[in-house]
Amino acid sequence: MSKKWIILGLIMMMLGTLLAGCGGSSSKEQTVRVYMGGEPETLDPAKITGVPEGNYAQAMFEGLTEVDKDGLTVPAAAEKWDVSPDGLVYTFHLRANKWSNGEPVTAKDFEFAWKRLLKPETAAEYSYMLFPVKGAEAYNSGKGSVDEVGVKALDDNTLQVTLEKPTAYFPSVCAHSSTYPVNQKIVEANGDKWAGDVATLIGNGPFKLTEWTHSSKLVMVKNDQYWDKDKVKLNKVEWLLVEEVATALSMFENNQLDYVDLPPMTEVERLKKENKLQFDKIEGSYYYEFNTKKAPFDNPKVRRAFAMAIDREAINKNVLHDVHKPLYAWVPYGFTNPVTKKDFREEGGDLFKGNVEEAKKLLAEAGYPDGKGLPPITLLYNTNENHKAIAEAIQEMWKKNLGVSVELQNQEWKVFLGTRKSGDYQVARAGWNADYTDPMTFGDYLLTGGGNNYGRYSNPAYDKLIATAQSTNDQAVRMQAMHDADKIAMDDMAIAPIYSYSHYYCLNPKVKGLISPPTAILNLKYITIQD
Amino acid sequence: MLSYTLKRILNAVVVLWLVITITFLLMHAIPGGPFTTEKNLPPAVMKNIEARYKLNDPLWKQYTDYMVNLTKFDLGPSFKYQGRTVNDIIGESFPVSFHLGMNSILFSIIIGVPAGVISALKRNKWQDRLIMFLTTLGVAVPSFVLASAFIHVFAIKLALLPAAMWNGFEYQILPSIALAGMPTSFIARLTRSSMLDVLGQDYIKTAKAKGLANYVIMYRHALKNALIPVVTYIGPMAAGILTGSFVIETLFAIPGLGRHFVTSIYNRDYTVILGVTIFYSFLIVALNMVVDLIYPLLDPRIKLGGKKEG
Numbered sequence: 001m002s003k004k005w006i007i008l009g010l011i012m013m014m015l016g017t018l019l020a021g022c023g024g025s026s027s028k029e030q031t032v033r034v035y036m037g038g039e040p041e042t043l044d045p046a047k048i049t050g051v052p053e054g055n056y057a058q059a060m061f062e063g064l065t066e067v068d069k070d071g072l073t074v075p076a077a078a079e080k081w082d083v084s085p086d087g088l089v090y091t092f093h094l095r096a097n098k099w100s101n102g103e104p105v106t107a108k109d110f111e112f113a114w115k116r117l118l119k120p121e122t123a124a125e126y127s128y129m130l131f132p133v134k135g136a137e138a139y140n141s142g143k144g145s146v147d148e149v150g151v152k153a154l155d156d157n158t159l160q161v162t163l164e165k166p167t168a169y170f171p172s173v174c175a176h177s178s179t180y181p182v183n184q185k186i187v188e189a190n191g192d193k194w195a196g197d198v199a200t201l202i203g204n205g206p207f208k209l210t211e212w213t214h215s216s217k218l219v220m221v222k223n224d225q226y227w228d229k230d231k232v233k234l235n236k237v238e239w240l241l242v243e244e245v246a247t248a249l250s251m252f253e254n255n256q257l258d259y260v261d262l263p264p265m266t267e268v269e270r271l272k273k274e275n276k277l278q279f280d281k282i283e284g285s286y287y288y289e290f291n292t293k294k295a296p297f298d299n300p301k302v303r304r305a306f307a308m309a310i311d312r313e314a315i316n317k318n319v320l321h322d323v324h325k326p327l328y329a330w331v332p333y334g335f336t337n338p339v340t341k342k343d344f345r346e347e348g349g350d351l352f353k354g355n356v357e358e359a360k361k362l363l364a365e366a367g368y369p370d371g372k373g374l375p376p377i378t379l380l381y382n383t384n385e386n387h388k389a390i391a392e393a394i395q396e397m398w399k400k401n402l403g404v405s406v407e408l409q410n411q412e413w414k415v416f417l418g419t420r421k422s423g424d425y426q427v428a429r430a431g432w433n434a435d436y437t438d439p440m441t442f443g444d445y446l447l448t449g450g451g452n453n454y455g456r457y458s459n460p461a462y463d464k465l466i467a468t469a470q471s472t473n474d475q476a477v478r479m480q481a482m483h484d485a486d487k488i489a490m491d492d493m494a495i496a497p498i499y500s501y502s503h504y505y506c507l508n509p510k511v512k513g514l515i516s517p518p519t520a521i522l523n524l525k526y527i528t529i530q531d
Numbered sequence: 532m533l534s535y536t537l538k539r540i541l542n543a544v545v546v547l548w549l550v551i552t553i554t555f556l557l558m559h560a561i562p563g564g565p566f567t568t569e570k571n572l573p574p575a576v577m578k579n580i581e582a583r584y585k586l587n588d589p590l591w592k593q594y595t596d597y598m599v600n601l602t603k604f605d606l607g608p609s610f611k612y613q614g615r616t617v618n619d620i621i622g623e624s625f626p627v628s629f630h631l632g633m634n635s636i637l638f639s640i641i642i643g644v645p646a647g648v649i650s651a652l653k654r655n656k657w658q659d660r661l662i663m664f665l666t667t668l669g670v671a672v673p674s675f676v677l678a679s680a681f682i683h684v685f686a687i688k689l690a691l692l693p694a695a696m697w698n699g700f701e702y703q704i705l706p707s708i709a710l711a712g713m714p715t716s717f718i719a720r721l722t723r724s725s726m727l728d729v730l731g732q733d734y735i736k737t738a739k740a741k742g743l744a745n746y747v748i749m750y751r752h753a754l755k756n757a758l759i760p761v762v763t764y765i766g767p768m769a770a771g772i773l774t775g776s777f778v779i780e781t782l783f784a785i786p787g788l789g790r791h792f793v794t795s796i797y798n799r800d801y802t803v804i805l806g807v808t809i810f811y812s813f814l815i816v817a818l819n820m821v822v823d824l825i826y827p828l829l830d831p832r833i834k835l836g837g838k839k840e841g
Binding site for chain 1: 561564566567569570571572574575576578579580582583584611612613614615623624683686690693696782783784797799
């Protein structure tokens with residue numbers, strides 16, 4: 001009796017294996033299956049905050065501008081724009097385009113979307129992206145009215161934007177998901193529910209959403225109403241919603257996926273050997289933040305000593321498998337200087353060097369020869385294998401090079417954020433990614449009293465240079481001021497840079513034409529599948 | 532029977548209320564909230580968000596509001612997944628977890644019980660040794676190790692089965708078996724020891740003496756009685772499988788509820804934490820109650836409520 005059961009069970013298992021079969025991508029179908037992350041929190045452009053969501057939305061919507069692979073801002077929904085001589089008024093001229101339901105996209109949709117983003121009741125985290133616009137911050141904080149916001153549709157194809165002060169990078173803000181247009185009629189008729197239903201979630205981009213199976217997949221097909229549809233060769237995009245990147249990698253290796261974003265660090269060495277990994281630049285920095293208001297890190301010499309005693313090359317080679325780039329400045333790689341067309345970082349070069357002798361000397365000058373007399377020091381990071389490996393390497397370097405014993409402490413992500421914000425730490429692991437493609441997204445971070453400046457770094461000379469860069473549209477002047485500010489930040493060692501992020505991913509070699517700009521928001525518009 | 536059932540239900544309500552209240556307090560006690568982000572939001576923006584989700588209300592008001600809505604079976608909106616309610620999330624993802632769990636429970640019974648019987652009948656022979664070796668492994672190896680090994684062998688190396696997702700029968704095989712590993716082994720061992728126990732009983736000897744056919748003795752007399760401890764185990768096992776599928780669901784990217792049980796805490800998604808906890812508590816309490824009520828049907832020696840009835 002029991003034997004029969006076992007045999008039956010075995011037969012069932014075998015049948016199952018026979019039934020299995022996973023279809024791959026072929027040039028005939030022109031379908032791409034992408035992993036960027038898990039279930040989106042929302043697909044409402046006004047409320048998107050995460051990178052995966054930004055990617056999903058980029059395929060469905062089109063902003064006034066977009067970012068090309070070099071990080072330069074190029075026309076998208078707007079064909080061109082004029083800037084007034086004082087740099088305060090931008091006039092965007094829209095292309096003739098339609099929503100995926102066939103209705104025309106007008107400047108009024110943009111005006112509506114932007115005012116909705118700023119409306120206090122929308123409670124949008126990224127409302128601050130539009131704070132350069134006149135009256136925007138006042139309206140968002142309940143101090144001004146919607147009529148005073150400097151956004152106006154002059155006619156169906158012309159959008160006029162008035163700014164508070166010259167903001168040279170404003171066109172790159174217009175590529176951010178928060179500034180995408182939304183269809184006024186649909187949103188007004190459906191309220192917040194519009195973004196939860198495939199039927200009402202319509203966009204103006206190259207693809208339209210046809211299926212959203214929660215925690216499973218988003219399916220998008222080519223949008224026949226899109227103005228540039230002749231250039232779109234791809235028929236279908238499937239975003240597979242997977243929470244665990246290791247799972248996504250298994251799926252890639254089983255031909256269930258064509259693209260996997262940021263595969264696990266532990267697999268990188270193997271993937272590199274198997275030629276499965278690709279790299280692109282991205283504007284982000286990984287650094288250690290000093291609490292500059294607490295001894296001993298209130299002393300720039302101590303900060304410099306600790307920063308110079310880190311062997312970044314060794315960390316990059318041994319811990320990061322040469323994926324990222326050692327960084328010796330505040331502003332990372334990835335930004336393009338619009339005047340010289342060169343990478344801002346390469347232009348500025350390394351602003352200090354790793355140097356153990358110098359570090360020891362500085363520590364002695366600060367009154368702590370060989371680390372004697374230093375209070376106990378704790379290095380804080382959020383719980384994560386990669387952060388731990390880096391922290392342990394640096395702990396070892398500080399011990400060996402400076403003779404300083406540092407304790408490591410890890411905290412769960414949201415607890416960690418709270419600790420950093422309250423300033424109750426000495427050195428903390430941190431990272432920063434660009435909101436828009438201009439070095440100012442890093443520059444204004446270290447301003448005295450800056451909202452994200454948790455280390456409370458402050459230097460009037462730095463503030464002045466950033467103010468200069470913020471007051472003109474003359475890119476040559478701006479870039480020079482930001483280079484100078486960067487030098488000051490590193491002379492003071494406001495933070496200890498560790499590495500500049502790279503964007504690394506696995507891509508099926510059949511997939512051609514993927515554009516991966518330094519914002520990490522992929523452009524799928526030009527993809528073709530070639531056998 | 533009726534008064535016992537009523538007592539148990541009343542008990543369950545008190546337990547659930549305690550679970551809700553303690554979870555509510557604990558979850559608000561952890562530092563960080565649903566909208567704690569790396570980027571420091573301008574205070575006005577933060578104020579807008581808190582007002583929208585009524586997080587600026589005093590805690591007692593949030594609690595009473597929640598309890599009032601709960602009586603209407605309204606578990607509230609998710610903070611993380613905007614535009615979706617907790618009812619939606621449970622309604623969409625629990626059936627998947629249930630399906631996965633049922634696969635595993637069926638597998639563990641279909642494989643575990645016969646394996647245990649064979650083991651008992653072939654005691655100390657190679658069949659017994661092999662089964663005991665495998666079940667020792669099965670109990671000792673955690674499901675995520677089994678799952679990773681399965682993915683590596685069957686999906687990546689042999690390319691026989693999909694590595695993840697939940698789109699049809701072939702997608703269910705690996706996760707269901709990985710999740711069933713432990714319970715299958717446990718059931719096999721339980722059946723074996725229970726079977727050996729029964730086979731030594733006098734009524735089996737009597738049956739043999741009466742000259743009954745061997746399979747009749749085994750099936751009608753031995754197995755039926757040997758299965759009582761197994762049935763007892765199935766209740767908690769079902770609860771364990773249904774609530775403990777988090778790791779398997781994550782590894783296989785299965786859109787089930789187990790994942791929300793854990794990720795909602797990282798996200799501080801207050802309403803989801805509470806909703807899923809309440810739902811699972813209800814499930815466990817209910818399953819335990821059902822098993823307790825089924826006992827006397829299986830074994831006439833067990834009486835409910837301590838007194839004789841009927």
